[in-house]
Structure formats: C-alpha cells, structure tokens
Amino acid sequence: MNTWERMTTIEKLEMADNTVIKYDNLVLTTKEEYNSQKKDCVFYCAIYAFTTEKHSCDSPIAYITHCSQSFIDEGHAIEWCMKQFDNLFDDPIELLMNFTNPNENYTLAEMEKFVSQAIANGWRCPPDWTPQDFLDVYYDLESNEED
Numbered sequence: 467m468n469t470w471e472r473m474t475t476i477e478k479l480e481m482a483d484n485t486v487i488k489y490d491n492l493v494l495t496t497k498e499e500y501n502s503q504k505k506d507c508v509f510y511c512a513i514y515a516f517t518t519e520k521h522s523c524d525s526p527i528a529y530i531t532h533c534s535q536s537f538i539d540e541g542h543a544i545e546w547c548m549k550q551f552d553n554l555f556d557d558p559i560e561l562l563m564n565f566t567n568p569n570e571n572y573t574l575a576e577m578e579k580f581v582s583q584a585i586a587n588g589w590r591c592p593p594d595w596t597p598q599d600f601l602d603v604y605y606d607l608e609s610n611e612e613d
Contacts, residue, residue, distance in 0.1 A: 470512045470529050472599060473606050477523040479514075485540055491516050493527050494547040496540045508536035511543035513550060517606075528603055561589060562604050577601045 471478075476486050479495050487494045493514040501508045512532035518525050531550065537543040561584060566572070572580070578597040585591055 470532050472529050472602060473517075473526055474514070474529075475524050475526060480523070487544065488521065489548075491521075492530075494544055496537075496543040498540075499536075501536065508538070509540050509543040510536055511547050513547050517603075526606065528606075562600065566604060572601060572604060574598060574601055577604070 476488070476493060479486050479493075483498070485496045493516070494511065495514065496509050496511045498507050498509055500506075510533065513530045514527040515530050516525055517528050533543070533546050537546065566580065574597060577600050581591065581597050581600055
C-alpha cells in the first residue's frame with residue numbers, strides 16, 4: 467500500500483509517476499501500484515494542500531488525508547477525493563499560519579497544547595496527524611519563508 471509524504475511538491479509527485487490534479491488550494495493525486503494478490507494494478511489517492519500563495523509545481527504542499535482502500539482506476543480514486551471536499555478536515559497549514567507566532571520556537575509539549583486547544587475550540591484535525599507532524603510542518607513553513 468502506498469505511503470504519502472507529509473510535505474512534498476507537485477513536481478516530486480509527478481516524478482514518482484503520480485497523477486496530479488490542482489483544484490483551488492488543493493492537490494489531488496493518485497498512484498498506481500501492482501497488486502500481486504489480484505495480479506493487476508490498483509490505484510491509491512491522497513489530498514494535499516498548498517502551503518504558500520504560490521501554486522506552482524515546486525511550491526510546497528502538505529499532506530491532508532488519503533484513502534486506505536484501493537481503486538480499480540484513477541477515475542474512481544479521484545472521485546473519492548472529490549467526495550471528501552465537504553468532509554475535509556480544517557487545513558493544518560492555515561491553522562499554523564494564522565494562529566502561531568512565526569518567531570516562536572515551539573517545543574513538542576507546546577505544540578501538543580496548541581493542537582489540543584484548537585480541537586477543543588472545534589477545529590477538525592486530520593485523524594492521523596500527531597502534534598509531532600504539526601511541529602515538523604511548522605518548522606518546514608518557517609524554512610520556506612526564509613528561502
């Protein structure tokens with residue numbers, strides 16, 4: 467089964483033979499893999515979001531969610547992605563950019579508290595994100611701003 471990087475770019479996804487579709491601030495992607503049990507190819511999909519205002523092939527994108535089931539073709543995989551739009555979790559990048567201090571050096575304990583407070587206030591966190599993931603993305607955002 468496919469694994470998805472937390473931070474990547476469209477260019478890297480395409481170089482790994484993923485199909486990529488830009489949709490507003492989101493990036494929908496599929497990956498074909500050979501299933502030895504079925505002796506056929508299957509497709510997996512994921513949703514990413516741009517982390518900057520620039521939406522080019524080398525702009526950073528952050529993993530939001532994926533479907534763990536496989537699909538018989540790319541069309542069904544992208545259909546799953548599009549059906550998630552109403553159920554998508556709040557954008558972790560937006561949360562970090564709008565509610566953290568860019569000059570702060572957060573510790574894991576501080577990020578855990580920040581994420582817990584955000585969830586208590588109704589923020590919908592992607593289920594497989596941990597406070598460590600938020601911390602990693604926060605520092606990735608900081609390094610991208612310096613470039």
